[in-house]
Amino acid sequence: MSTTKTVFTTGEAAKICKVSQQTIIRCFDNGTLKGFRVPGSRFRRIPRDQLFSFMKDNGIPTDALESGKRKLLIVDDDQELVELMVDVFERDGRYEIRTANNGFDAGMLVKEFRPDVVVLDVMLPDINGKEVCQRVRSDDSLEAVKIICISGMVEHDKIAELRAAGANDFLQKPFVIDRLLDRVCELLDMERPLRV
Secondary structure (H helix, E strand, C coil), X not given: CCCCCCEEEHHHHHHHHCCCHHHHHHXXXXXCCCCEECCCCCCEEEEHHHHHHHHXXXXXXXXXXXXXXXXXXXXXXXXXXXXXXXXXXXXXXXXXXXXXXXXXXXXXXXXXXXXXXXXXXXXXXXXXXXXXXXXXXXXXXXXXXXXXXXEXXXXXXXXXXXXXHCCXXXXXXCCXXXXXXXXXXXXXXXXXXXXX
């Protein structure tokens, strides 16, 4: 979502506020979120300043609206892999990145940082990735967070368990880092980066 955008759809507003589109529509319809309908249609549109006021009034962090960057949390205890992922996403330039190397820190950061997407190693030193998925999914305010699990394990039943626990995607280690970038872009409805 570009910082120059001045009017948002309910779907875009929902992504920025990290709430469901239904919540945005409800707030629009009851007048707590000001906007207008597109003439001759039922489409609702929210001007940037109105969305900003709404976020301020409701204690929703406005940094997503201000920076236009998507928030990425990388959770892995393999420091070299973390550095590689951070490097690739920083070069892309569209992400604000935080990292954690265990499940406990990941849980804290998800609540504080409110990422758009979490790249989550399944085999963490303290709690496993499946448990992290379940904790994120048990908090309604985090329903918009996308989770990509990464692991060297291959058992298909384990992958199914991760998806059942709330993972949106799974990548087998070792993976091509560009593939991870593409998957993140797909999950966040972003343009894929141009490869030179």
